[in-house]
Amino acid sequence: xxxxxxxxxxxxxxxxxxxxxxxxxxxxxxxxxxxxxxxxxxxxxxxxxxxxxxxxxxxxxxxxxxxxxxxxxxxxxxxxxxxxxxxxxxxxxxxxxxxxxxxxxxxxxxxxxxxxxxxxx
Amino acid sequence: xxxxxxxxxxxxxxxxxxxxxxxxxxxxxxxxxxxxxxxxxxxxxxxxxxxxxxxxxxxxxxxxxxxxxxxxxxxxxxxxxxxxxxxxxxxxxxxxxxxxxxxxxxxxxxxxxxxxxxxxx
Numbered sequence: 001x002x003x004x005x006x007x008x009x010x011x012x013x014x015x016x017x018x019x020x021x022x023x024x025x026x027x028x029x030x031x032x033x034x035x036x037x038x039x040x041x042x043x044x045x046x047x048x049x050x051x052x053x054x055x056x057x058x059x060x061x062x063x064x065x066x067x068x069x070x071x072x073x074x075x076x077x078x079x080x081x082x083x084x085x086x087x088x089x090x091x092x093x094x095x096x097x098x099x100x101x102x103x104x105x106x107x108x109x110x111x112x113x114x115x116x117x118x119x120x121x
Numbered sequence: 122x123x124x125x126x127x128x129x130x131x132x133x134x135x136x137x138x139x140x141x142x143x144x145x146x147x148x149x150x151x152x153x154x155x156x157x158x159x160x161x162x163x164x165x166x167x168x169x170x171x172x173x174x175x176x177x178x179x180x181x182x183x184x185x186x187x188x189x190x191x192x193x194x195x196x197x198x199x200x201x202x203x204x205x206x207x208x209x210x211x212x213x214x215x216x217x218x219x220x221x222x223x224x225x226x227x228x229x230x231x232x233x234x235x236x237x238x239x240x241x242x
Contacts, residue, residue, distance in 0.1 A: 017161030018149055025146035028139055038200060040138030079159060089210070 001118045007060055009080045010073040019075030022082060023048070026089065027103060030096035043103050045071040051107035055115065074107055081114040122239045128181055130201045131194040140196030143203060144169070147210065148224060151217035164224050166192040172228035176236065195228055202235040 009015065024042050031039040048071035052058045057073055081087050087095075095113060099106040130136065145163050152160040169192035173179045178194055202208050208216075216234060220227040 012159075014159040014161075018153055018159035019161070021142075021146040021149040021161045021163075025142040028142040032139055032204070038133075038135040038139035038204070040135075040140070040142045042142075083153070083159070 001121050003060065006115075006118060010057065010061060010076055012076050012080075013072070015076040015079045015083075016072035018083075019072070019077075019079030022079050023075050023107070026078070026092050027096055027106070029089075030093045030100050030106070033093060034097050034100040043107070047071075047103040048074040048107055050104035051111055054104065054108035055111035057111055057115075074111055077111055077114055078107070081117070086114060086117045122242050124181065127236075127239060131178065131182060131197055133197050133201075134193070136197040136200045136204075137193035139204075140193070140198075140200030143200050144196050144228070147199070147213050148217055148227070150210075151214045151221050151227070154214060155218050155221040164228070168192075168224040169195040169228055171225035172232055175225065175229035176232035178232055178236075195232055198232055198235055199228070202238070207235060207238045 027043050028040050031041060045068050049058075049067045052061075052070045052074050055074075057077065058070060061070060061073055078092070082089065082092060092110065095110045096106045099109060148164050149161050152162060166189050170179075170188045173182075173191045173195050176195075178198065179191060182191060182194055199213070203210065203213060213231065216231045217227045220230060
């Protein structure tokens with residue numbers, strides 16, 4: 001995948017909307033498995049924007065973007081990867097579970113794994 | 122499963138919290154598949170409370186409950202069924218997709234299927 005195509009995915013608003021529900025669910029599932037009891041949570045824009053910075057996604061985006069828009073890029077990326085079968089739900093959850101106490105590190109790590117897979121195609 | 126055990130599941134607040142993220146994700150996925158483009162949405166308390174009434178869940182609950190609490194019961198039920206492998210994500214999504222234009226009917230139908238499975242065990 002070329003960088004231009006990746007950036008288009010990162011900026012896709014519909015993917016971000018689906019990604020919002022996917023990200024909250026996948027992280028809730030990771031916590032549920034980690035803590036061995038049901039947990040429901042939302043991942044904050046701040047955590048996702050931090051993840052975008054740590055994983056090198058932020059620098060692919062236009063300079064002037066709100067934190068919400070930067071966090072959308074991570075949601076789009078994760079949604080794209082799952083919808084297009086680059087990762088299964090169990091793989092996503094296992095990666096998030098490793099750093100379940102830090103959502104920004106968990107999503108940075110997940111984003112890096114996804115970027116590797118996408119850019120090697 | 123005895124009715125008493127079912128009612129305990131319906132009133133489980135932690136299951137409802139996880140269920141909130143699951144329900145929003147599963148319905149977003151059903152719409153995404155139905156419309157063949159990514160959709161992110163939230164299922165309203167009203168739709169879930171209506172589903173509880175249609176599926177006969179409401180009458181299992183204490184008489185004085187807020188709409189939010191009634192909708193939680195559907196979230197708990199769906200979460201329990203998925204976490205305990207009564208239904209796969211694809212099965213949940215396929216059921217929701219059949220009535221994707223009416224979330225209350227979609228979740229009423231899903232709840233009925235789950236109740237059948239639980240009560241026959």
